[in-house]
Amino acid sequence: MEELSKQSRILHSAIALFSKYGIEDTSVNDIVKYAQVAKGTFYTYYKDKNELIFIILCKKYGTMLNEILQESHQISLDEKRSWKLVFVEKLAAFYKQQPQILKMVHNHASCLIKTKERRNQIFSYLPSLSEFLALFKKENEDIEQTLKRVLLLLEITNTVCYNALFYQHPDTIENILPELTKIICYA
Secondary structure: OOOOOHHHHHHHHHHHHHHHHOOOOOOHHHHHHHHOOOHHHHHHHOOOHHHHHHHHHHHHHHHHHHHHHHHHHHHHHHHOOOHHHHHHHHHHHHHHHOHHHHHHHHHOHHHHOOOHHHHHHHHOOOOOHHHHHHHHOOOOOOHHHHHHHHHHHHHHHHHHHHHHHHHOOOOOHHHHHHHHHHHHHOO
């Protein structure tokens, strides 16, 4: 691990430990020990564990959303279906395959969209976002209003998927997805 910078070692160590033990069960002490750096070095790069979580989630979540946006856009063109609906279906399918990512996003959503600056950091990983927002934009509506609706779409999708996958509430993901996509049609 010596060839990586100390900051990279901390980041890679955190990702490895979060994946193996979960965010809550991984301490800063665990991260610095795994990264083989002093605890003070951690605080040179990160204010606290929450800032590190945000940086990891921002990049992973933004990159993942962009990949799903691009894939769903191509499918919508090929199959002549609504991009919004294909996006929700693909996002739900991704979460079904990667429930640990959904759990991280769900448990730390507030840190992801806490401020406009943080939202913009996530959006920097989403070059397809402006085209997607155009689908939602209503007449006489500014882009901020449209963005709020898209953020609500993500929040609803994330919450419904989380509850369906982890608690089968109000139903399983397979049974609830058709209802979710009906709701999204009206967004």
